[in-house]
Amino acid sequence: MADARAGRVDASVAALKPIKNADAQELLCKLYSSVDARDAAISACESAVSLAPSNSDYALELARVYGNKADHSGTFTGMRMVSKIRTNFEKAVQLNPKSVEALSDLGQFYAEAPGIVGGGADKARDLVTRLQPLSPARSHRLAAMIAAKAKDDTTAEAEYRAELAAGHTPEAYVDLAGFYRSRKQNDRAVENARLALAADTHRGPDTLDAAKILIDLQHPADAVNGLRAYLNTQQAGVSAFAQAHVLLGNALRATGDTAGAQKEFAAALALAPNYDAARKGAGQ
Template identity: 45%
Template sequence: MHPIRSALVAFAFFTGVCRLFAADPPAEELLKQGRIDEAQTTLRQVLAAQPDDANAHLLLCRAYYAQDMGDDAVHECELAASNAPSSSEYQFWLGRAYGLKASQVNMLSAFSIAKKVRVAFEWAVQLDPANVEAMSALGEFYVRAPSIVGGGLDKAQALVAQLQPQSVEKTHRLLALIAEKKNDNATAETEFMRAVAAGRTPEAYIDLSQFYEEQKQADKAAATVQASIQANRAKNASLVDAAGILTTLHRSPDIAERALRAYLASPAKSEDAPAFKVHVQLGDLLRQRGDAAGAQREYAAAVALAPNYAPARKAMQGT
Protein backbone atom coordinates (compact mmCIF):
# COMPACT_ATOMS: atom_id res chain seq x y z
CA MET A 1 0.00 0.00 0.00
CA HIS A 2 1.22 3.50 -0.82
CA PRO A 3 2.68 5.21 2.28
CA ILE A 4 0.30 8.18 2.04
CA ARG A 5 -2.73 5.94 1.55
CA SER A 6 -1.52 3.77 4.44
CA ALA A 7 -1.26 6.83 6.65
CA LEU A 8 -4.75 7.95 5.67
CA VAL A 9 -6.19 4.53 6.46
CA ALA A 10 -4.44 4.53 9.82
CA PHE A 11 -5.70 8.03 10.54
CA ALA A 12 -9.25 7.05 9.58
CA PHE A 13 -9.04 4.01 11.85
CA PHE A 14 -7.68 6.11 14.73
CA THR A 15 -10.42 8.73 14.21
CA GLY A 16 -13.08 6.03 14.22
CA VAL A 17 -11.74 4.59 17.46
CA CYS A 18 -11.71 8.03 19.06
CA ARG A 19 -15.30 8.60 17.99
CA LEU A 20 -16.27 5.22 19.37
CA PHE A 21 -14.82 6.03 22.77
CA ALA A 22 -16.17 9.58 22.67
CA ALA A 23 -19.64 8.16 22.14
CA ASP A 24 -19.46 6.20 25.38
CA PRO A 25 -21.03 8.11 28.27
CA PRO A 26 -18.56 9.12 30.99
CA ALA A 27 -18.80 7.35 34.34
CA GLU A 28 -20.68 10.17 36.04
CA GLU A 29 -23.34 10.15 33.33
CA LEU A 30 -23.66 6.38 33.62
CA LEU A 31 -24.09 6.84 37.36
CA LYS A 32 -26.84 9.42 36.90
CA GLN A 33 -28.62 7.16 34.43
CA GLY A 34 -28.56 4.34 36.95
CA ARG A 35 -26.29 2.18 34.78
CA ILE A 36 -24.37 1.26 37.89
CA ASP A 37 -22.59 -1.86 36.65
CA GLU A 38 -21.19 -0.04 33.60
CA ALA A 39 -20.17 2.92 35.76
CA GLN A 40 -18.27 0.70 38.19
CA THR A 41 -16.50 -1.13 35.37
CA THR A 42 -15.40 2.17 33.82
CA LEU A 43 -14.21 3.57 37.15
CA ARG A 44 -12.22 0.45 38.03
CA GLN A 45 -10.46 0.72 34.68
CA VAL A 46 -9.59 4.35 35.41
CA LEU A 47 -8.29 3.49 38.88
CA ALA A 48 -6.24 0.57 37.58
CA ALA A 49 -4.30 3.11 35.51
CA GLN A 50 -4.48 6.02 37.96
CA PRO A 51 -4.89 4.74 41.54
CA ASP A 52 -4.80 8.26 43.01
CA ASP A 53 -7.57 9.69 40.82
CA ALA A 54 -9.66 11.42 43.50
CA ASN A 55 -12.66 11.99 41.25
CA ALA A 56 -12.79 8.34 40.21
CA HIS A 57 -12.73 7.32 43.87
CA LEU A 58 -15.54 9.79 44.59
CA LEU A 59 -17.69 8.47 41.76
CA LEU A 60 -17.10 4.90 42.89
CA CYS A 61 -18.09 5.96 46.41
CA ARG A 62 -21.30 7.41 45.00
CA ALA A 63 -21.94 4.19 43.07
CA TYR A 64 -21.60 2.13 46.25
CA TYR A 65 -23.71 4.66 48.17
CA ALA A 66 -26.49 4.30 45.61
CA GLN A 67 -26.49 0.55 46.28
CA ASP A 68 -26.58 1.02 50.08
CA MET A 69 -23.09 -0.51 50.39
CA GLY A 70 -21.87 1.49 53.38
CA ASP A 71 -18.44 -0.05 53.99
CA ASP A 72 -17.40 0.19 50.34
CA ALA A 73 -18.76 3.73 50.03
CA VAL A 74 -16.77 4.86 53.08
CA HIS A 75 -13.58 3.22 51.77
CA GLU A 76 -13.79 4.98 48.40
CA CYS A 77 -14.83 8.35 49.83
CA GLU A 78 -11.96 8.23 52.32
CA LEU A 79 -9.56 7.65 49.43
CA ALA A 80 -11.15 10.52 47.48
CA ALA A 81 -10.89 12.89 50.44
CA SER A 82 -7.31 11.90 51.23
CA ASN A 83 -6.26 12.55 47.62
CA ALA A 84 -8.08 15.91 47.50
CA PRO A 85 -8.09 17.21 51.09
CA SER A 86 -9.19 20.72 50.14
CA SER A 87 -12.39 19.60 48.38
CA SER A 88 -15.62 20.53 50.14
CA GLU A 89 -17.60 18.21 47.84
CA TYR A 90 -15.48 15.20 48.78
CA GLN A 91 -15.86 15.90 52.49
CA PHE A 92 -19.62 16.28 52.03
CA TRP A 93 -19.83 12.88 50.34
CA LEU A 94 -17.59 11.36 52.99
CA GLY A 95 -20.08 12.57 55.59
CA ARG A 96 -22.93 11.01 53.64
CA ALA A 97 -21.05 7.72 53.35
CA TYR A 98 -20.38 7.67 57.09
CA GLY A 99 -24.07 8.39 57.66
CA LEU A 100 -25.06 5.41 55.53
CA LYS A 101 -22.65 3.14 57.38
CA ALA A 102 -23.92 4.40 60.74
CA SER A 103 -27.45 3.37 59.75
CA GLN A 104 -26.27 -0.18 59.07
CA VAL A 105 -24.42 -1.03 62.28
CA ASN A 106 -25.32 -1.56 65.93
CA MET A 107 -26.03 1.35 68.25
CA LEU A 108 -22.60 1.43 69.87
CA SER A 109 -20.77 1.51 66.56
CA ALA A 110 -23.25 4.04 65.17
CA PHE A 111 -22.36 6.55 67.89
CA SER A 112 -18.68 6.32 66.98
CA ILE A 113 -19.37 6.74 63.26
CA ALA A 114 -21.83 9.60 63.84
CA LYS A 115 -18.98 11.72 65.18
CA LYS A 116 -17.19 11.20 61.86
CA VAL A 117 -20.33 12.33 60.03
CA ARG A 118 -20.30 15.59 61.97
CA VAL A 119 -16.59 16.20 61.42
CA ALA A 120 -16.87 15.59 57.67
CA PHE A 121 -19.87 17.89 57.25
CA GLU A 122 -18.29 20.61 59.40
CA TRP A 123 -15.08 20.37 57.42
CA ALA A 124 -17.02 20.56 54.14
CA VAL A 125 -18.66 23.81 55.32
CA GLN A 126 -15.32 25.24 56.46
CA LEU A 127 -13.74 24.45 53.10
CA ASP A 128 -16.60 26.11 51.21
CA PRO A 129 -18.93 28.34 53.26
CA ALA A 130 -21.20 28.59 50.18
CA ASN A 131 -21.78 24.83 49.93
CA VAL A 132 -25.55 24.79 50.51
CA GLU A 133 -25.84 21.01 50.44
CA ALA A 134 -23.18 20.64 53.10
CA MET A 135 -24.70 23.34 55.31
CA SER A 136 -28.16 21.84 54.96
CA ALA A 137 -26.85 18.36 55.81
CA LEU A 138 -24.90 19.71 58.78
CA GLY A 139 -27.95 21.58 60.06
CA GLU A 140 -30.08 18.46 59.84
CA PHE A 141 -27.38 16.50 61.67
CA TYR A 142 -27.33 19.06 64.47
CA VAL A 143 -31.13 18.80 64.78
CA ARG A 144 -31.42 15.02 64.75
CA ALA A 145 -28.22 13.83 66.43
CA PRO A 146 -27.86 13.60 70.24
CA SER A 147 -25.47 15.97 71.98
CA ILE A 148 -23.10 13.10 72.84
CA VAL A 149 -22.03 12.95 69.17
CA GLY A 150 -22.12 16.70 68.60
CA GLY A 151 -25.76 17.44 67.85
CA GLY A 152 -27.67 20.34 69.34
CA LEU A 153 -30.42 22.79 68.46
CA ASP A 154 -28.20 25.70 69.49
CA LYS A 155 -25.69 24.67 66.81
CA ALA A 156 -28.44 24.32 64.22
CA GLN A 157 -29.81 27.74 65.10
CA ALA A 158 -26.33 29.27 64.80
CA LEU A 159 -26.02 27.84 61.30
CA VAL A 160 -29.18 29.64 60.15
CA ALA A 161 -27.39 32.97 59.74
CA GLN A 162 -24.71 31.38 57.56
CA LEU A 163 -27.25 29.55 55.41
CA GLN A 164 -29.60 32.51 54.94
CA PRO A 165 -27.58 34.38 52.25
CA GLN A 166 -27.07 31.17 50.27
CA SER A 167 -30.58 29.70 50.20
CA VAL A 168 -33.79 31.17 51.58
CA GLU A 169 -35.60 27.88 50.92
CA LYS A 170 -33.07 25.75 52.82
CA THR A 171 -33.01 28.29 55.65
CA HIS A 172 -36.74 27.95 56.18
CA ARG A 173 -36.43 24.18 55.94
CA LEU A 174 -33.81 24.16 58.69
CA LEU A 175 -35.98 26.43 60.85
CA ALA A 176 -38.87 24.01 60.28
CA LEU A 177 -36.74 21.05 61.40
CA ILE A 178 -35.70 22.96 64.52
CA ALA A 179 -39.34 23.75 65.32
CA GLU A 180 -40.32 20.11 64.76
CA LYS A 181 -37.65 18.98 67.18
CA LYS A 182 -39.13 21.38 69.75
CA ASN A 183 -42.60 19.90 69.09
CA ASP A 184 -43.72 23.30 67.84
CA ASN A 185 -45.70 21.95 64.91
CA ALA A 186 -47.46 25.22 64.14
CA THR A 187 -44.13 26.98 63.59
CA ALA A 188 -42.78 23.98 61.68
CA GLU A 189 -45.72 24.08 59.27
CA THR A 190 -45.28 27.82 58.79
CA GLU A 191 -41.58 27.43 58.03
CA PHE A 192 -42.16 24.55 55.59
CA MET A 193 -44.76 26.71 53.84
CA ARG A 194 -42.31 29.61 53.69
CA ALA A 195 -39.78 27.27 52.11
CA VAL A 196 -42.37 26.43 49.46
CA ALA A 197 -43.12 30.12 48.87
CA ALA A 198 -39.41 30.89 48.46
CA GLY A 199 -39.13 29.01 45.19
CA ARG A 200 -42.10 26.73 44.57
CA THR A 201 -39.65 23.88 44.03
CA PRO A 202 -40.89 20.28 43.96
CA GLU A 203 -38.44 19.46 46.76
CA ALA A 204 -39.98 22.05 49.10
CA TYR A 205 -43.46 20.68 48.42
CA ILE A 206 -42.17 17.19 49.25
CA ASP A 207 -40.81 18.40 52.59
CA LEU A 208 -44.18 19.94 53.44
CA SER A 209 -46.01 16.80 52.34
CA GLN A 210 -43.79 14.61 54.50
CA PHE A 211 -44.55 16.89 57.44
CA TYR A 212 -48.29 16.46 56.86
CA GLU A 213 -47.82 12.71 56.51
CA GLU A 214 -46.04 12.55 59.87
CA GLN A 215 -48.83 14.64 61.41
CA LYS A 216 -51.41 12.14 60.10
CA GLN A 217 -52.97 14.77 57.86
CA ALA A 218 -53.39 12.53 54.83
CA ASP A 219 -55.56 14.85 52.75
CA LYS A 220 -53.10 17.74 53.04
CA ALA A 221 -50.18 15.41 52.36
CA ALA A 222 -51.79 14.06 49.19
CA ALA A 223 -52.74 17.53 47.95
CA THR A 224 -49.20 18.80 48.53
CA VAL A 225 -47.76 15.83 46.66
CA GLN A 226 -49.95 16.75 43.69
CA ALA A 227 -48.56 20.28 43.85
CA SER A 228 -45.02 18.89 43.85
CA ILE A 229 -45.72 16.80 40.76
CA GLN A 230 -47.24 19.78 38.95
CA ALA A 231 -44.23 21.95 39.84
CA ASN A 232 -41.75 19.32 38.67
CA ARG A 233 -41.25 20.37 35.07
CA ALA A 234 -37.77 18.82 34.96
CA LYS A 235 -39.16 15.42 36.02
CA ASN A 236 -36.41 15.00 38.59
CA ALA A 237 -36.02 12.72 41.61
CA SER A 238 -38.80 14.45 43.56
CA LEU A 239 -41.24 12.48 41.39
CA VAL A 240 -39.96 9.34 43.09
CA ASP A 241 -40.50 10.86 46.53
CA ALA A 242 -43.99 11.90 45.47
CA ALA A 243 -44.85 8.38 44.32
CA GLY A 244 -43.50 6.94 47.57
CA ILE A 245 -45.69 9.23 49.69
CA LEU A 246 -48.80 8.42 47.66
CA THR A 247 -48.07 4.71 48.04
CA THR A 248 -47.63 5.05 51.79
CA LEU A 249 -50.88 6.99 51.99
CA HIS A 250 -52.65 4.38 49.82
CA ARG A 251 -53.73 7.18 47.52
CA SER A 252 -53.84 7.54 43.73
CA PRO A 253 -51.74 4.52 42.63
CA ASP A 254 -52.27 5.52 38.99
CA ILE A 255 -50.66 8.92 39.63
CA ALA A 256 -47.81 7.26 41.53
CA GLU A 257 -47.20 4.90 38.62
CA ARG A 258 -47.21 7.74 36.10
CA ALA A 259 -44.76 9.70 38.25
CA LEU A 260 -42.31 6.80 38.39
CA ARG A 261 -42.55 6.14 34.66
CA ALA A 262 -42.08 9.85 33.92
CA TYR A 263 -38.93 9.89 36.02
CA LEU A 264 -37.49 6.79 34.36
CA ALA A 265 -38.09 8.37 30.94
CA SER A 266 -36.59 11.69 31.99
CA PRO A 267 -33.12 13.05 31.16
CA ALA A 268 -33.10 14.48 34.71
CA LYS A 269 -32.49 11.08 36.33
CA SER A 270 -29.85 11.18 39.03
CA GLU A 271 -28.32 9.08 41.77
CA ASP A 272 -30.64 10.85 44.23
CA ALA A 273 -33.11 8.26 43.00
CA PRO A 274 -31.07 5.55 41.23
CA ALA A 275 -32.96 4.14 38.27
CA PHE A 276 -32.50 0.55 39.42
CA LYS A 277 -34.16 1.37 42.75
CA VAL A 278 -36.98 3.14 40.97
CA HIS A 279 -37.57 0.07 38.79
CA VAL A 280 -37.92 -1.97 41.99
CA GLN A 281 -40.28 0.64 43.46
CA LEU A 282 -42.38 0.58 40.30
CA GLY A 283 -42.33 -3.22 40.30
CA ASP A 284 -43.61 -3.30 43.87
CA LEU A 285 -46.39 -0.88 42.96
CA LEU A 286 -47.39 -2.94 39.93
CA ARG A 287 -47.39 -6.11 41.99
CA GLN A 288 -49.70 -4.44 44.52
CA ARG A 289 -51.97 -3.55 41.63
CA GLY A 290 -52.10 -7.16 40.47
CA ASP A 291 -49.76 -6.80 37.48
CA ALA A 292 -47.27 -9.60 38.19
CA ALA A 293 -45.88 -9.65 34.65
CA GLY A 294 -45.28 -5.90 34.69
CA ALA A 295 -43.61 -6.17 38.08
CA GLN A 296 -41.29 -8.89 36.78
CA ARG A 297 -40.25 -6.67 33.87
CA GLU A 298 -39.34 -3.86 36.25
CA TYR A 299 -37.36 -6.14 38.54
CA ALA A 300 -35.49 -7.53 35.53
CA ALA A 301 -34.70 -3.98 34.39
CA ALA A 302 -33.29 -3.23 37.84
CA VAL A 303 -31.08 -6.32 37.82
CA ALA A 304 -29.82 -5.44 34.35
CA LEU A 305 -28.64 -2.06 35.64
CA ALA A 306 -27.31 -3.25 39.00
CA PRO A 307 -26.71 -7.03 39.10
CA ASN A 308 -25.37 -6.87 42.66
CA TYR A 309 -28.32 -4.98 44.10
CA ALA A 310 -29.79 -7.64 46.40
CA PRO A 311 -33.33 -6.20 46.76
CA ALA A 312 -33.81 -6.38 42.99
CA ARG A 313 -32.71 -10.02 42.80
CA LYS A 314 -34.85 -10.90 45.80
CA ALA A 315 -37.87 -9.16 44.26
CA MET A 316 -37.45 -11.16 41.06
CA GLN A 317 -37.47 -14.40 43.00
CA GLY A 318 -40.56 -13.36 44.93
CA THR A 319 -42.81 -12.74 41.93
Protein backbone atom coordinates in the same frame (compact mmCIF):
# COMPACT_ATOMS: atom_id res chain seq x y z
CA MET B 1 -19.77 9.18 31.95
CA ALA B 2 -22.50 7.76 29.74
CA ASP B 3 -22.95 4.50 31.67
CA ALA B 4 -23.45 6.38 34.95
CA ARG B 5 -26.03 8.72 33.40
CA ALA B 6 -27.83 5.71 31.94
CA GLY B 7 -27.88 3.95 35.30
CA ARG B 8 -25.68 1.05 34.23
CA VAL B 9 -24.16 0.55 37.67
CA ASP B 10 -22.07 -2.57 37.13
CA ALA B 11 -20.65 -1.35 33.82
CA SER B 12 -19.75 2.00 35.37
CA VAL B 13 -18.13 0.42 38.40
CA ALA B 14 -16.03 -1.88 36.22
CA ALA B 15 -14.81 1.10 34.18
CA LEU B 16 -14.08 3.32 37.17
CA LYS B 17 -12.41 0.89 39.58
CA PRO B 18 -8.99 1.01 37.86
CA ILE B 19 -8.98 4.83 37.87
CA LYS B 20 -7.31 6.01 41.07
CA ASN B 21 -8.18 9.69 41.12
CA ALA B 22 -10.55 11.60 43.37
CA ASP B 23 -13.21 12.32 40.75
CA ALA B 24 -13.47 8.65 39.78
CA GLN B 25 -13.66 7.56 43.41
CA GLU B 26 -16.43 10.05 44.20
CA LEU B 27 -18.39 8.87 41.18
CA LEU B 28 -17.92 5.29 42.37
CA CYS B 29 -19.22 6.35 45.77
CA LYS B 30 -22.40 7.78 44.24
CA LEU B 31 -22.92 4.71 42.07
CA TYR B 32 -22.63 2.38 45.05
CA SER B 33 -24.98 4.62 47.05
CA SER B 34 -27.59 4.46 44.28
CA VAL B 35 -27.98 0.71 44.90
CA ASP B 36 -27.53 0.76 48.69
CA ALA B 37 -24.04 -0.76 48.61
CA ARG B 38 -23.18 1.28 51.70
CA ASP B 39 -19.82 -0.22 52.71
CA ALA B 40 -18.46 0.02 49.17
CA ALA B 41 -19.73 3.61 48.95
CA ILE B 42 -17.92 4.52 52.16
CA SER B 43 -14.67 2.98 50.93
CA ALA B 44 -14.84 4.90 47.63
CA CYS B 45 -15.73 8.20 49.29
CA GLU B 46 -12.95 7.77 51.84
CA SER B 47 -10.54 7.31 48.92
CA ALA B 48 -11.84 10.48 47.25
CA VAL B 49 -11.35 12.51 50.43
CA SER B 50 -7.89 11.04 50.96
CA LEU B 51 -6.88 11.97 47.41
CA ALA B 52 -8.40 15.47 47.55
CA PRO B 53 -8.62 16.53 51.21
CA SER B 54 -9.41 20.16 50.38
CA ASN B 55 -12.52 19.37 48.32
CA SER B 56 -15.72 20.33 50.18
CA ASP B 57 -18.01 18.25 47.96
CA TYR B 58 -16.11 15.05 48.67
CA ALA B 59 -16.21 15.63 52.44
CA LEU B 60 -19.95 16.29 52.17
CA GLU B 61 -20.57 13.10 50.20
CA LEU B 62 -18.54 11.10 52.71
CA ALA B 63 -20.60 12.50 55.60
CA ARG B 64 -23.77 11.55 53.75
CA VAL B 65 -22.71 7.94 53.14
CA TYR B 66 -21.64 7.60 56.77
CA GLY B 67 -25.08 8.89 57.72
CA ASN B 68 -26.79 6.44 55.38
CA LYS B 69 -24.83 3.59 56.93
CA ALA B 70 -25.73 4.76 60.44
CA ASP B 71 -29.42 4.99 59.53
CA HIS B 72 -29.42 1.36 58.43
CA SER B 73 -27.34 -0.07 61.26
CA GLY B 74 -27.97 -1.03 64.85
CA THR B 75 -27.73 1.52 67.64
CA PHE B 76 -24.15 0.64 68.58
CA THR B 77 -22.78 0.91 65.02
CA GLY B 78 -24.79 4.06 64.40
CA MET B 79 -23.44 5.78 67.49
CA ARG B 80 -19.88 4.81 66.57
CA MET B 81 -20.26 6.64 63.26
CA VAL B 82 -21.73 9.87 64.60
CA SER B 83 -18.40 11.61 65.13
CA LYS B 84 -17.33 10.73 61.57
CA ILE B 85 -20.58 12.16 60.23
CA ARG B 86 -20.24 15.41 62.20
CA THR B 87 -16.53 15.80 61.43
CA ASN B 88 -17.04 15.53 57.69
CA PHE B 89 -20.10 17.79 57.59
CA GLU B 90 -18.14 20.40 59.54
CA LYS B 91 -15.13 19.93 57.27
CA ALA B 92 -17.30 20.45 54.20
CA VAL B 93 -18.54 23.77 55.60
CA GLN B 94 -15.04 24.85 56.62
CA LEU B 95 -13.75 24.15 53.12
CA ASN B 96 -16.64 26.00 51.46
CA PRO B 97 -18.47 28.29 53.91
CA LYS B 98 -20.98 29.34 51.24
CA SER B 99 -22.03 25.84 50.21
CA VAL B 100 -25.80 25.71 50.65
CA GLU B 101 -25.75 21.91 50.55
CA ALA B 102 -23.05 21.61 53.21
CA LEU B 103 -24.63 24.21 55.48
CA SER B 104 -28.04 22.57 55.10
CA ASP B 105 -26.78 19.08 55.89
CA LEU B 106 -24.69 20.22 58.85
CA GLY B 107 -27.68 22.16 60.15
CA GLN B 108 -29.89 19.08 59.88
CA PHE B 109 -27.29 17.08 61.79
CA TYR B 110 -27.16 19.68 64.55
CA ALA B 111 -30.96 19.85 64.70
CA GLU B 112 -31.41 16.09 65.02
CA ALA B 113 -28.38 14.93 67.02
CA PRO B 114 -28.23 15.19 70.82
CA GLY B 115 -25.74 17.52 72.44
CA ILE B 116 -23.64 14.66 73.77
CA VAL B 117 -22.52 13.85 70.21
CA GLY B 118 -22.12 17.44 69.06
CA GLY B 119 -25.64 18.36 68.07
CA GLY B 120 -27.83 21.11 69.44
CA ALA B 121 -30.56 23.54 68.50
CA ASP B 122 -28.38 26.61 69.13
CA LYS B 123 -25.77 25.40 66.65
CA ALA B 124 -28.51 24.71 64.12
CA ARG B 125 -30.03 28.19 64.60
CA ASP B 126 -26.67 29.76 63.83
CA LEU B 127 -26.77 28.01 60.45
CA VAL B 128 -30.32 29.22 59.81
CA THR B 129 -28.88 32.73 59.94
CA ARG B 130 -25.96 31.83 57.68
CA LEU B 131 -28.26 30.21 55.13
CA GLN B 132 -30.70 33.11 54.92
CA PRO B 133 -28.75 35.26 52.41
CA LEU B 134 -27.65 32.21 50.42
CA SER B 135 -30.96 30.34 50.20
CA PRO B 136 -34.05 31.64 52.01
CA ALA B 137 -35.83 28.36 51.22
CA ARG B 138 -33.15 26.23 52.86
CA SER B 139 -33.04 28.63 55.80
CA HIS B 140 -36.77 28.14 56.40
CA ARG B 141 -36.38 24.40 55.88
CA LEU B 142 -33.76 24.17 58.62
CA ALA B 143 -35.86 26.36 60.94
CA ALA B 144 -38.74 23.95 60.35
CA MET B 145 -36.57 20.96 61.30
CA ILE B 146 -35.50 22.67 64.52
CA ALA B 147 -39.11 23.40 65.44
CA ALA B 148 -40.25 19.89 64.54
CA LYS B 149 -37.53 18.40 66.74
CA ALA B 150 -38.81 20.58 69.60
CA LYS B 151 -42.37 19.32 68.87
CA ASP B 152 -43.47 22.85 67.99
CA ASP B 153 -45.65 21.71 65.11
CA THR B 154 -47.26 25.09 64.52
CA THR B 155 -43.91 26.77 63.91
CA ALA B 156 -42.59 23.81 61.93
CA GLU B 157 -45.55 23.85 59.56
CA ALA B 158 -45.28 27.63 59.14
CA GLU B 159 -41.58 27.34 58.30
CA TYR B 160 -42.14 24.55 55.80
CA ARG B 161 -44.83 26.69 54.16
CA ALA B 162 -42.38 29.60 54.10
CA GLU B 163 -39.89 27.30 52.36
CA LEU B 164 -42.58 26.52 49.80
CA ALA B 165 -43.44 30.21 49.33
CA ALA B 166 -39.78 31.00 48.66
CA GLY B 167 -39.83 29.07 45.40
CA HIS B 168 -42.51 26.38 45.10
CA THR B 169 -39.79 23.82 44.51
CA PRO B 170 -40.38 20.06 44.35
CA GLU B 171 -38.14 19.72 47.41
CA ALA B 172 -40.41 22.02 49.42
CA TYR B 173 -43.48 19.96 48.54
CA VAL B 174 -41.61 16.77 49.51
CA ASP B 175 -40.60 18.36 52.82
CA LEU B 176 -44.21 19.30 53.58
CA ALA B 177 -45.35 15.81 52.59
CA GLY B 178 -42.78 14.27 54.91
CA PHE B 179 -43.80 16.55 57.77
CA TYR B 180 -47.49 15.72 57.39
CA ARG B 181 -46.71 12.03 57.09
CA SER B 182 -44.71 12.13 60.34
CA ARG B 183 -47.73 13.73 62.02
CA LYS B 184 -50.08 11.09 60.54
CA GLN B 185 -51.89 13.69 58.44
CA ASN B 186 -51.85 11.32 55.50
CA ASP B 187 -54.28 13.15 53.23
CA ARG B 188 -52.12 16.27 53.35
CA ALA B 189 -48.99 14.17 52.86
CA VAL B 190 -50.45 12.58 49.73
CA GLU B 191 -51.60 15.95 48.38
CA ASN B 192 -48.13 17.46 48.70
CA ALA B 193 -46.39 14.38 47.32
CA ARG B 194 -48.60 14.69 44.24
CA LEU B 195 -47.73 18.37 43.97
CA ALA B 196 -44.04 17.48 44.21
CA LEU B 197 -44.38 15.16 41.22
CA ALA B 198 -46.18 17.86 39.25
CA ALA B 199 -43.53 20.46 40.13
CA ASP B 200 -40.51 18.26 39.37
CA THR B 201 -40.58 18.75 35.61
CA HIS B 202 -36.84 17.98 35.36
CA ARG B 203 -37.37 14.62 37.06
CA GLY B 204 -34.68 14.55 39.72
CA PRO B 205 -34.38 12.94 43.18
CA ASP B 206 -37.53 14.68 44.44
CA THR B 207 -39.60 12.52 42.08
CA LEU B 208 -38.22 9.41 43.76
CA ASP B 209 -38.80 10.82 47.25
CA ALA B 210 -42.40 11.78 46.43
CA ALA B 211 -43.02 8.36 44.88
CA LYS B 212 -41.77 6.61 48.02
CA ILE B 213 -44.22 8.57 50.14
CA LEU B 214 -47.12 7.78 47.82
CA ILE B 215 -46.29 4.08 47.72
CA ASP B 216 -45.88 3.90 51.50
CA LEU B 217 -49.22 5.67 52.01
CA GLN B 218 -50.94 3.20 49.67
CA HIS B 219 -51.37 5.50 46.70
CA PRO B 220 -49.13 3.59 44.26
CA ALA B 221 -51.05 4.55 41.12
CA ASP B 222 -50.14 8.20 41.74
CA ALA B 223 -46.45 7.28 41.73
CA VAL B 224 -46.41 5.29 38.49
CA ASN B 225 -46.43 8.12 35.94
CA GLY B 226 -43.80 10.12 37.82
CA LEU B 227 -41.47 7.13 38.01
CA ARG B 228 -41.92 6.35 34.33
CA ALA B 229 -41.16 9.98 33.50
CA TYR B 230 -38.00 9.79 35.63
CA LEU B 231 -36.87 6.69 33.74
CA ASN B 232 -37.41 8.51 30.44
CA THR B 233 -35.36 11.55 31.48
CA GLN B 234 -31.63 11.86 30.85
CA GLN B 235 -29.93 12.56 34.16
CA ALA B 236 -27.11 15.09 34.43
CA GLY B 237 -24.99 12.92 36.71
CA VAL B 238 -25.34 9.49 38.29
CA SER B 239 -28.87 8.28 37.69
CA ALA B 240 -30.83 6.18 40.16
CA PHE B 241 -32.55 4.22 37.41
CA ALA B 242 -32.14 0.88 39.20
CA GLN B 243 -33.81 2.33 42.27
CA ALA B 244 -36.55 3.88 40.12
CA HIS B 245 -37.24 0.53 38.45
CA VAL B 246 -37.59 -1.10 41.88
CA LEU B 247 -39.94 1.64 43.09
CA LEU B 248 -41.98 1.31 39.91
CA GLY B 249 -42.07 -2.44 40.37
CA ASN B 250 -43.32 -2.02 43.93
CA ALA B 251 -45.95 0.48 42.77
CA LEU B 252 -47.18 -1.76 39.97
CA ARG B 253 -47.33 -4.79 42.23
CA ALA B 254 -49.40 -2.79 44.72
CA THR B 255 -51.86 -1.96 41.93
CA GLY B 256 -52.16 -5.65 41.03
CA ASP B 257 -49.94 -5.56 37.92
CA THR B 258 -47.67 -8.46 38.86
CA ALA B 259 -46.31 -9.00 35.35
CA GLY B 260 -45.43 -5.33 34.96
CA ALA B 261 -43.74 -5.37 38.35
CA GLN B 262 -41.55 -8.32 37.40
CA LYS B 263 -40.45 -6.52 34.24
CA GLU B 264 -39.31 -3.57 36.34
CA PHE B 265 -37.39 -5.74 38.81
CA ALA B 266 -35.71 -7.47 35.87
CA ALA B 267 -34.79 -4.08 34.39
CA ALA B 268 -33.22 -3.07 37.71
CA LEU B 269 -31.21 -6.30 37.84
CA ALA B 270 -29.98 -5.73 34.29
CA LEU B 271 -28.43 -2.49 35.52
CA ALA B 272 -27.22 -3.76 38.89
CA PRO B 273 -27.32 -7.57 39.25
CA ASN B 274 -26.37 -7.47 42.94
CA TYR B 275 -28.92 -4.85 44.00
CA ASP B 276 -30.60 -6.46 47.01
CA ALA B 277 -33.89 -4.55 46.67
CA ALA B 278 -34.24 -5.67 43.05
CA ARG B 279 -33.39 -9.27 43.88
CA LYS B 280 -35.92 -9.25 46.69
CA GLY B 281 -38.58 -7.82 44.41
CA ALA B 282 -37.85 -10.49 41.81
CA GLY B 283 -38.07 -13.20 44.45
CA GLN B 284 -34.43 -14.22 44.24
